[in-house]
Amino acid sequence: MSASEGAKNTNTEPWGGFDDNIMIQGSGSAVIDMENMDDTSGSSFEDMGEMHQRMKEEEEVEAEAAATEDDTGEDGEFLGMKGLKGQLGRQVADEVWKAGKREASKAFNLYANIDILRPYFDVEPIQVRNRLIESMIPLKMINFPQKIAGELYGPMMLVFTLVAILLHGMKTSGTVIREGTLMGTAIGTCFGYWLGTSSFIYFVAYLCNSQITMLQMLSLLGYGLFGHCVVLFITYNVHFHSLFYILWLVIGGLSTLRMVAALVSRTVGKTPRLILCGTLAALHMLFLLYLHFAYHKIVEGILDTLEGPNVPPIQRVARDVSNAATVVNSTVKSVAAIIHSR
Amino acid sequence: MEDVDEINKPLFAGLSDVSIADDIPVEGDITVPMSSPSVNDEISTLDEPVKDTILRDLKAVGQKFMHVMYPKKSSALLRDWDLWGPLLLCVALALMLQGGAADSKDDGGPQFAEVFVIIWFGSIVITINSKLLGGTISFFQSLCVLGYCILPLTAAMLVCRLVLLGSNGLVSFIVRLVVVTASFGWSTFASTAFLADSQPPNRKALVVYPVFLFYFVIGWMILTFSASS
Numbered sequence: 001m002s003a004s005e006g007a008k009n010t011n012t013e014p015w016g017g018f019d020d021n022i023m024i025q026g027s028g029s030a031v032i033d034m035e036n037m038d039d040t041s042g043s044s045f046e047d048m049g050e051m052h053q054r055m056k057e058e059e060e061v062e063a064e065a066a067a068t069e070d071d072t073g074e075d076g077e078f079l080g081m082k083g084l085k086g087q088l089g090r091q092v093a094d095e096v097w098k099a100g101k102r103e104a105s106k107a108f109n110l111y112a113n114i115d116i117l118r119p120y121f122d123v124e125p126i127q128v129r130n131r132l133i134e135s136m137i138p139l140k141m142i143n144f145p146q147k148i149a150g151e152l153y154g155p156m157m158l159v160f161t162l163v164a165i166l167l168h169g170m171k172t173s174g175t176v177i178r179e180g181t182l183m184g185t186a187i188g189t190c191f192g193y194w195l196g197t198s199s200f201i202y203f204v205a206y207l208c209n210s211q212i213t214m215l216q217m218l219s220l221l222g223y224g225l226f227g228h229c230v231v232l233f234i235t236y237n238v239h240f241h242s243l244f245y246i247l248w249l250v251i252g253g254l255s256t257l258r259m260v261a262a263l264v265s266r267t268v269g270k271t272p273r274l275i276l277c278g279t280l281a282a283l284h285m286l287f288l289l290y291l292h293f294a295y296h297k298i299v300e301g302i303l304d305t306l307e308g309p310n311v312p313p314i315q316r317v318a319r320d321v322s323n324a325a326t327v328v329n330s331t332v333k334s335v336a337a338i339i340h341s342r
Numbered sequence: 343m344e345d346v347d348e349i350n351k352p353l354f355a356g357l358s359d360v361s362i363a364d365d366i367p368v369e370g371d372i373t374v375p376m377s378s379p380s381v382n383d384e385i386s387t388l389d390e391p392v393k394d395t396i397l398r399d400l401k402a403v404g405q406k407f408m409h410v411m412y413p414k415k416s417s418a419l420l421r422d423w424d425l426w427g428p429l430l431l432c433v434a435l436a437l438m439l440q441g442g443a444a445d446s447k448d449d450g451g452p453q454f455a456e457v458f459v460i461i462w463f464g465s466i467v468i469t470i471n472s473k474l475l476g477g478t479i480s481f482f483q484s485l486c487v488l489g490y491c492i493l494p495l496t497a498a499m500l501v502c503r504l505v506l507l508g509s510n511g512l513v514s515f516i517v518r519l520v521v522v523t524a525s526f527g528w529s530t531f532a533s534t535a536f537l538a539d540s541q542p543p544n545r546k547a548l549v550v551y552p553v554f555l556f557y558f559v560i561g562w563m564i565l566t567f568s569a570s571s
Contacts, residue, residue: 114473153471153548161555
């Protein structure tokens with residue numbers, strides 16, 4: 001105790017002068033002066049003075065500008081060359097400053113947005129695996145609202161996987177897209193479906209008074225795409241009609257049922273349930289059908305020609321659209337000519 | 343102003359107590375480290391021949407290539423990142439993939455822009471993903487690593503083109519499959535060796551998956567590439 005007291009005494013001793021100051025000035029300004037004490041050059045006072053001066057000047061300049069703006073309507077002579085120049089310079093400087101500020105804030109916002117999004121990506125690998133498996137298992141509990149995880153890592157990765165699979169399907173089927181790349185089309189299709197359908201179903205759910213948030217909807221539909229990924233990955237590589245229909249019904253059906261069950265458990269009333277779930281199920285199943293046949297048709301065509309007895313496989317007559325078109329055109333023309341002649 | 347003086351006076355009077363005693367000499371050697379060899383080196387880049395500058399940069403890029411081909415836990419690729427190597431690799435890969443499709447009427451081959459977009463867009467997505475998962479790596483460091491790690495795949499592309507020059511049968515396909523698979527594994531392994539340290543240990547799988555997908559797509563493009571015959 002005595003030692004600490006001694007230390008305290010030795011500490012306070014050199015600051016005795018300051019204590020006097022505090023006594024003189026009063027306790028209100030003591031803190032500020034202590035801060036300034038570190039700066040022996042006293043530049044902070046100068047800074048303060050400068051700042052004050054600058055603020056005053058700016059105020060004056062603004063007042064002047066306001067005055068000139070007011071006066072211009074009454075007499076144009078007041079607006080001398082000097083005033084014009086100053087105003088122009090100031091305007092340009094203002095513009096540049098504003099543009100710079102906008103850019104900076106945009107860049108800053110990007111990073112801020114990353115921080116905002118971070119909680120939605122807060123998952124463990126095991127959780128993702130479990131949710132992927134759960135997306136295939138419809139729960140029959142519809143009396144109590146089912147738990148839907150609001151998380152975006154799984155859905156994002158599933159959408160990117162779907163993009164890759166779609167790209168693969170487009171390449172192998174030899175799809176040609178005019179005015180665009182395969183990549184852009186694949187990304188557009190997948191993200192468009194995910195975001196578009198989620199928003200639409202969310203809107204319908206809002207109309208039907210369903211208890212679901214946009215985030216939950218995105219997560220639900222995103223994990224629902226797992227079934228699509230599996231089905232498309234298999235059927236783009238193994239070309240059997242029957243296999244696709246079986247997988248479409250079983251895997252696609254299971255993932256759709258899972259989403260439907262979750263939505264049913266969060267909606268009250270028969271008609272709202274029917275509308276909401278019917279819309280979602282139809283969209284989801286038809287999207288899988290579309291993805292399969294839109295980027296798979298040509299391979300199917302090749303298979304058909306291979307299976308067909310008469311057509312040699314190399315010729316590809318059946319799929320040559322322009323040929324078919326000309327044939328149809330010519331037949332139509334000839335028929336028309338015959339009719340016309342009669 | 344008078345107020346300020348009034349406040350100042352007692353303040354600086356107090357300071358005079360802390361002043362240095364007279365018996366301590368206020369003197370010493372003041373040396374400024376002006377002429378160290380490293381400073382001279384950096385100054386001399388101004389008037390050195392352009393060839394030297396380019397060669398030095400190329401050497402740096404080449405050293406990083408070596409780091410990728412032999413991925414030991416080194417931070418050289420992370421510490422002084424650059425985007426020249428990724429650009430070179432990306433352009434080389436895109437040009438080689440383009441070659442088949444450019445002169446033929448067949449539009450099925452990958453276009454230059456497509457390869458370019460896949461590589462850069464993919465790296466950016468992976469980087470943002472790793473940021474979102476809580477990685478401590480900077481944006482351009484990650485881009486640099488992912489770009490440099492395309493090197494094995496570019497080498498595989500070169501081998502594939504050479505193999506395709508020779509024959510176009512089942513044997514060549516098997517050779518290409520083996521080469522592309524090996525280089526795909528190599529790319530993924532090398533990039534994870536560099537990137538994994540900056541991630542939380544329990545989430546490595548989540549970060550590696552998009553990297554895997556990214557290199558898988560590139561590898562698959564290389565494998566399915568066939569010069570128009």
